[in-house]
Amino acid sequence: MKILLKRLAQYKGELSQLEKQVLDYIIANPEQIANSSLNALAKNLFISTATISRTCKRIGFSGFQDLKYTLNKDSEQELYEAAKPSLSFLSSHMERVQQEIEWTLEHINEAQIQKAANFIHESNFIEFFGVGASLPTCIDAARKLTFSGTICNAREDWDELRCVAKRLSSKDLAILVSYSGETAHILEFAAILKERNVKTIAIVGRKSSRLKDLVNITFHAQIQNCYLGDLDMSSRFPLSILLDFIILTAIESRKKS
Structure with missing residues (x-):
């Protein structure tokens, strides 16, 4: 999750002030976002649903649901990584590259x-x-x-x-x-x-x-x-x-x- 949030933070320089507000909230509350609805988030931030949807697209997602899906999958991946037998530093990166190439x-x-x-x-x-x-x-x-x-x-x-x-x-x-x-x-x-x-x-x-x-x-x-x-x-x-x-x-x- 930390890596995903770090990548999202790199978009700040390309966003409007309102969009930055949405992104800051996402980075600070990823678990809450993953379990929230678009309307509920809009009420919490006093921002329109359109602004939130636009922000999601600006940071590389097709929309709010795509963002939620990614946050949930990233959280599941963290739990999986924590539960499986630990690999050596190099072996873990070899596995990552192998997975990337095989999927591609x-x-x-x-x-x-x-x-x-x-x-x-x-x-x-x-x-x-x-x-x-x-x-x-x-x-x-x-x-x-x-x-x-x-x-x-x-x-x-x-x-x-x-x-x-x-x-x-x-x-x-x-x-x-x-x-x-x-x-x-x-x-x-x-x-x-x-x-x-x-x-x-x-x-x-x-x-x-x-x-x-x-x-x-x-x-x-x-x-x-x-x-x-x-x-x-x-x-x-x-x-x-x-x-x-x-x-x-x-x-x-x-x-x-």
């Missing part, structure tokens, strides 16, 4: 992978959009596509990415990589790309996100939050795996055609 592989949609590969074939130019810890994943994928003969790029500078987004067209493809699907810069770029009718693919680590509503295709990888103190050690391997499969499919399809 089990939920791959081959038809969607092929559709994403077709987007690559149909595009004159491909730009990867990723910031922070997601950037290395973009650089690695762009390098592989470049060596396969595809014209593409992955840039580091935010202003440069914004400029590129404003110049791409419907004949191009943008691939956006974001662990949360809620990163402010990525959402900004996605909105620009949508307005310009650019084909878009999102690779995210959360099932519910605002980014999903701004793109053509979304792939969801399973990523568990992992912090050592304030250091974010959450894995990005599942994001890379999905990109690898899209690229492999695109290269193989090109050979056949």
Whole structure:
């Protein structure tokens, strides 16, 4: 639960004053929220239900019920972890990564992978959009596509990415990589790309996100939050795996055609 609440706290800088009030209450009273109704919470905070629902969406949930479900599941996971035999420090993290990769592989949609590969074939130019810890994943994928003969790029500078987004067209493809699907810069770029009718693919680590509503295709990888103190050690391997499969499919399809 502590890890989940720490992640939610990172959204404070993106919220309005009322939304911050809701988030502060959620962080301070997670057990109460998990067992409360939307109307009851609105009465306690003297805030409209619409404000609470909007806050839930702003911090990465589809709505209040999705928030409650996540809080309950996180609490159940804590009880499960406490009850099972303890693993060594390294073994516990090996198990976490294994679970992430297995879940991601089990939920791959081959038809969607092929559709994403077709987007690559149909595009004159491909730009990867990723910031922070997601950037290395973009650089690695762009390098592989470049060596396969595809014209593409992955840039580091935010202003440069914004400029590129404003110049791409419907004949191009943008691939956006974001662990949360809620990163402010990525959402900004996605909105620009949508307005310009650019084909878009999102690779995210959360099932519910605002980014999903701004793109053509979304792939969801399973990523568990992992912090050592304030250091974010959450894995990005599942994001890379999905990109690898899209690229492999695109290269193989090109050979056949």
